[in-house]
Amino acid sequence: MENLDLISILGSTIRLSIPLIFTALAGLFTERAGVFDIGLEGKMLFSAFAAAVAAFMTGSPWLGLLAGITVSVLISLIHGFASITNRGNQIVSGVAINFLASGLTAVLGQAWFSQGGRTPPLAASARFTEIVFPYAAELRDTGFIGRFYANIISGHNILTYLAFLAVPASWWVLYRTRFGLRLRAVGENPGAVDTAGISVTFLRYRATICAGILCGCAGTYLAIAQSAGFVKDMSAGKGYIALAALIFAKWRPVPVMLACLLFGFLDAFANFMQGKSVPGIGEVPVQIFQALPYVLTCVLLAGFIGVARPPKAGGVPYVKER
């Protein structure tokens, strides 16, 4: 395989990993606080739609990002209201959010723009476009390192760099702040946190809001950075892959990034391999690469590659008086 191919595969690996990283980090916050979040997919889709509509109406990608985050936080609050305040089933609530997202974005998109659920294509000024680092153009033709700099370090949009900043930031919040300590504690033993005089409800709400912000970035990235508008059901299962990555990373921030990069790489590699044949084997069906993240996660869950131990209080609504 030639270097050129490797560089382009790595470049598209990064592009495909960004929504996964944001979304998996979102799941990290809620799940570490003891709230299951199947609705990541739906939040991503809602925020993609909101970002595309806002960017189209205002012509500003930043207002698009704001709209994406706002809507995603609102949906997170609905999830919180159902699963924290009303002590409803968290999984059912997540499933409901995914349905609502898939339906409502398509219905509103069709009603407002009449383009089969799409939003109108965005002008370049209404999108987050690529940032070219200094000397990238000059270094493009100077060997492997130059190409690496030009195509992998440079040449992404601002949200990409934000995603890679969000990883250490999440680590710092979760492991080096008081809020993070309490957040992790509330996912393991909410009773102890409550006894210490800290509100379980408020902590969990704050965790879902963090998740909403991150999912909002993911959706915005899909709609106005990676593509130029919203397409019906454009999240296409990425929320579930992110969930798989979260489990694969055993609910820790830096491994989350690595797992997302791995799953992004599988996706990029599958695209690259389409229609090509491997010597001795022939054409490898693309479905194998599509299924691989899920298979790997199941193998991990089976306990064959270490043990994935979820937060202990995950999925259990907290009842104060017992």
Next chain:
Amino acid sequence: MSTASVPLPNWITYGLMPFLNLVVAFLISGVVVWFIGESPLDAVTLLLQGALGNGEGIGFTLYYATNFIFTGLSVAVAYHAGLFNIGSEGQAYVGGLGAALASLALDHYVPWYVTMPFAVVGAAIFGAAWALIPAWLQAKRGSHIVITTIMFNFIGAAMMVYLLVHVLIVPGKMAPETRVFLEGGQLPKLDWLIAMFGGKLGPAPFNASFLIALFMCVVVWVLIWRTKLGYEIRTLGANPTAAVYAGIPYVKTVIITMLISGGLAGMMALNPVLGASARLQVEFVGGAGFVGIAVSLMGRSHPLGIVLAAILFGVLYQGGDALSFDMPKITRDMIVVIQGLVILFAGALEYLFRPTIVRVWQRFGKA
């Protein structure tokens, strides 16, 4: 004082509260329709006319309902054991393979009533097989069934696309589907049933799998409330620790429950594959597995409730089709919105009105 522990009479818990939740879900759906700029009342009228106005509409409604009865039962059986089977979608998809293989093998040689039992068993076995690994992972390895069944939905989808594109496709054809089954591999239409009520079925694909679905409702009712296994399943669902303490084998019960659940989901494939299109196609399940979650929640995991909820969703599906034809602004996706709202209010927010109802009940009801 907390209201969570105050007992309420059954007619409130199983009648009034679900009803109120449904009303809210439909009111909000109405708001969405109004927001788009159409009249909710006109929309409801069109929807009901399209779903129940003539024999063909009723045929389509019951055809959709058949899918949802199977998947609803599938979700419900698992739910009784405290397991949340989100994988009915994938199990139904793989179940289609079992049904289709039976038809492909037999349709040249025997009439449909010989093929049918093989197709039923094939669909059930393939569906159950797709639930086996998640069940085993849950029972033995303690990995969460929700996560593994989601993963298996995607793995199943990838596998089925591969099989249809590379293995089962008719050579020389472009469409990823099997050949059309002959008469011996199809389930007969139930036009006589509609004709009994003076309607005409027309092209609606309402077929014998509806009767199989109703039969399975009875089987599930007997299983859950009249057998030892059913008792064990319900005990496990109510309190796993107590169940194990009472000597109920956890691993065995979880796996058997999930096999039954997967089998029921797999049998859903009979309806579209053998009953309607007479071939196995990509994506033939079309979200029916997820609708099963809503149906099971609304029907409170009871076969009778599931049949009623499935018919309601059948009305929504068929009526939604008719509606999108007459009101182009309201696309089929509106059904998905309504589904989401029903799941949200009947499922996740099921206790939303409980505190209020308890207060009203304490003041007026007991007097």
